[in-house]
Amino acid sequence: MSNQAKRPRRAHGPMGGMGAGEKAKNFKGTMKQLWKYLSRYWVALLLTVLFAVGSTVFAIIGPKILGNATTELFTGLMSKITGGAGINFEKITQILLFLLGLYILSAVFSYIQGWLMTGVSQKLTYQLRKQISEKVGRMPMSFFETKNHGEILSIVTNDVDTLSMSLNQSATQLITSIVTVIGVLVMMLSINWVMTLIALVILPVSAILVSQIVKRSQKYFKGQQEYLGHVNGQVEEVFGGHSVVRAFNAEKQVTEQFEKDNNTLYQSAWRSQFLSGLMMPVMAFIGNIGYVAVAIIGGYFAISGQITVGNIQSFIQYTRNFTQPITQLAQVSNMLQSTAAAAERIFEFLEEGEEDQTAETPVQMKQFDGSVAFEHVHFGYNPDKIIINDFSAQVKPGQKIAIVGPTGAGKTTMIKLLMRFYDVNSGAILVDGHDIRDFNRDDLRSLFGMVLQDTWLFHGTIMENIRYGRLGATDEEVYAAAKAAHADHFIKTLPDGYQMVLNEEASNVSQGQKQLLTIARAILADPKILILDEATSSVDTRTETRIQKAMDNLMKGRTSFVIAHRLSTIRDADLILVMRDGDIVEQGTHDELIAQKGFYESLYNSQFERTDRGEPSLVPAQT
Template identity: 45%
Template sequence: MSGSQQTRPVSGPASGPAPRGPLGGGGPMGRGVGLPVQKAQNFGPSAKRLLGTLRVDTPLLIVVLVLSVISVGLSVIGPKLLGNATNVVFAGFVSMQMPAGATKQQVIDQLIASGNQQQADMLSAMDFVPGAGIDFPQLGMILMVVLAVYVFASLFGWLQARILNGIVQRAMHRLRKQVEDKIHRLPLSYFDKVQRGELLSRVTNDVDNIGQSMQQTLSQVVISLLTVIGVMVMMFVISPLLAVIALVTIPLTIFITVVVARRSQKLFVAQWKATGILNARVEETFSGHSIVKTFGHQREVEADFRDENAEVYRASFGAQFLSGTIMPAMMFTGNLVYVAIAVVGGLQVAAGLLSIGDVQAFIQYSRQFTQPLSQLGSMANLLQSGVASGERVFELLDESEQEPDDVDAETVPESASHLAFEDVTFSYSPEEPLISGLSLTAEPGSTVAIVGPTGAGKTTLVNLIMRFYDVSGGRISLDGVDTMRMTRDDLRSRTGMVLQDTWLFSGTIRENIAYGRPDATEEEIVAAATAAYVDRFVHALPDGYDTMLDDEATNLSVGERQLVTIARAFLADPRLLILDEATSSVDTRTELLIQRAMSRLREDRTAFVIAHRLSTIRDADLILVMEAGAIVEQGSHAELLEAKGAYWRLYNAQFEAAIEDEDDRVPVLAGAPPVPTVTELITAAEEGFEVED
């Protein structure tokens, strides 16, 4: 790959200084370069893509559909059967009012003769035997059939819901895995542009919301649509006229749903975007809680939280309120249809065109017809919320990835440790060049110290060595092989890194030390811990090496956490070693002893040491002085002091003692004796106190 990693900005052009990379950063309260402010995709394509996550389980989806058809079919038959039961009861009561022994036709003819034409028409639509009463055996048989129908409908409905639940959960499992794999394929430049809390919100909240939305809506959508179709068929079978009246509900439902959905969709997208921003604020504030307290920014942080929390409230309230109006509107429409059906159905019964049981069944069907329509409308908020979360997750999945390693990648011997920068050019953004035409060589077994003012590009060199970023021009070679031709895993497996910021993970101290080499033996772990002086304090802990650390390792001091990271590097036994102010968090006595241990660790290895305290790198084989991304001086400690250039100024700035005068400061370093070397300091320290094992 030539050129720096380029990714699609998450929030448009980034403002402010270029990011510092994974080894730089702005501290616990530093905010990201930008927030994810993107226009939502269309509902249709996003919903289709969400459904595509279920494609793997297509055979099971067919089973779910078949079970749903059976369940709905049985449920739809129920009202018609209950209507027959009503007809049996009503016909029985009517027959009890008729003289026994007469026929149905005789009763009807007598009513017509007496001028009761309406009653005659109504009785003509009924099946009864005058004087027979209620046929309880027939009624019992109908009720048993109805009971069996509803039991099997519920059984098949439960079975399809269970299978669908498994399908959705497996889809969410795959989606989480895709997100996890995607994060590992993203370039480090992406994480420089996105707040950690915002990313966590997409990985956790949004994925969970997708799962809940799909779980609650998919089954209901299928059941509701099938129910609408089945009920519609039965209504036309019973009475086409009443069916047409019931169909008025459909265009009203579609109109109300579309109007509300268009307005609420934007609010749902805003809701989840605001939730991500709020999560980023909470994560940032909690991580830097001590900084907030130290600098007295509680009120500012609380004010920001109130504003962002209010934004979540406004978006959530608006989205839920608008989507919540669908169900009442559907119920109102359904009630109007119910009144119309009751009036027209009563007239048809009176005219003998329908039986009382058919009207009862039709009224049930009208409820069954409007209920799924209302459910579809009420599920619009869940669907929109799930699709909005899906868009945010898909944005992450669609981010540009780092270029893959070459399929014919080269490799180097295990002992390779000759590193060279050859006319290297790099910048985090094209508008702000950082490194230009940098060349240097680190011989095997040598120690290269990198010094310079803040922002000079020292940490950027480490980013380039590790291929956290790729060079824009020139090349970096390891034993003559361009590192761009090596796999990232191969390159990084040869490199040990100890940074000023400790990287400890949830687990035991033993597991943290063995993180870079999980197959290490107990003896090797203890040896590395002893070399890094971890063994000195571990035995004072309740569980020794089995002491559990949380992700912040709050049960260890800052210096102890630093020693654990150093022990991890000792155990990894790398050929390339990167030390970025690795002893800044330990006391002076321990620092001197660790310097001696690191001197042993650097034997036969190439070491890059980023240092601010120049006394710690006096013995380095090569000292590079960087300013504004360029090496302005290089040489040994003595050579650079003799040159009286940038290094000499840095050195004097650290060791001068100033006397305040009225007019100026007078440096007193000019006649001072030379500062002792690290070896001399260690010797003096060991002579002054006994070193404990």
């Protein structure tokens, strides 16, 4: 089945809201939900914690052992001055070798925990992207008609990447920082409790400053992620229509709009990054104050013989190590805000409403005749504004049904109801006597083949694009479908023929050629019911004539719904539905509708109006 895509309108919904400085709606709830995902990898996480603790503990013991070596060296020097045995290099060597072994073991443990945590974060990234991809296929058409593509892409790329990177960095850093703070505190107390109390004075000051910075930065991290999605959406939209922008000299307006949005993103990102960057210099300043106080008191204790030189060295190192993990904890708190902001947007997307993919008792039929019945159908995109009122029609198998009317009359709405992109408000649409709501959506849509005015071709070979209609088709069947669509000739004239790769926008073939390829795709799908929405509007008259012949062959024996502006092409339709302002105002054959001298007659005659000079117009009027 040939699928088509239309660019959605820009909207500011739950994911696209651009409230400046918006805070995360539910930080605790988001982190709890994130933990549910992470708990699937609890074995790897447990091992990560154990190796992280081991690596940190070995690193913490190091300064104390190094202090012992310094004390041994100092004692030896003093002994040599007083005529003693001098420096015991053998003992110092043993201490240093033991210290080297500890540091190597700490590095190995650190490598292992990093490898494990990277694996967890990447598995989570894979899982979330897979869920998002599957979610897209289950979401209703109304969602994509009211959301910006770029914002959805930002969730799949930026938010998932942000979550992965911040999780990978913050999780292990959180563990090591907590263990370091506790371990260093224990080691400092074992050396001298007075100097430890002096070092601890910096903690309340640090806690107050950190809490204030985190409080102010949280809302900006959320705003940064929101605005990033908005800017991505604008870039994707403008680049996709770049030729139109250039044709209408709209570069200035587009640039001004981008600069406005980009400046908003800049302000939000600048504030979040600036506040995050304040952590290090503030904590370093406080740490230096504590360092100076410890050095003065430690010197006094060493002179008075209350502490060894090696222990002073160890304590000063521990003082440095004590402030560093506190700084890291402050940075982790900021990273957790970024993680929560990204995760919240991802979970909001995953919790969006879905289509009911399966019916309670789905219809199971091997053979379909293709009859369609509309029974007292009422429908409105907004329940308060019904646009189709009490429409009924009977379509026999193999009939050709034309849907006509001015632009915006609701012709495509009828197709959306048939394909069950939307459900009717009341009444029913039946296929072979079965309500379409009793079908699984996949089974229902497999009955239809579509060729729309807006062509959609993906980046790949021409062969792959045609085969998209039926993935199991052989090469010979693809060639036959292309010939039936009168596409085979032009394909063979292209470089590499059927193996020519279409670029992302398929701009390396003409609009008419793209339409021919989508028609070939529909022919290959061999559907029971055919839907043609302005299928020949993008081709020249000569090509249209050839395509029309191919379409006539394609429609033989199939129920066909044709949306057309060129009313001359649907004169032979078995039933014509005339729409106006969302309602079906007339229905019947061409001759019956002309005889009624109603709205259809005025539409038909308007396409053959004469100019003021009495000469026939070369271009039919568009309705």
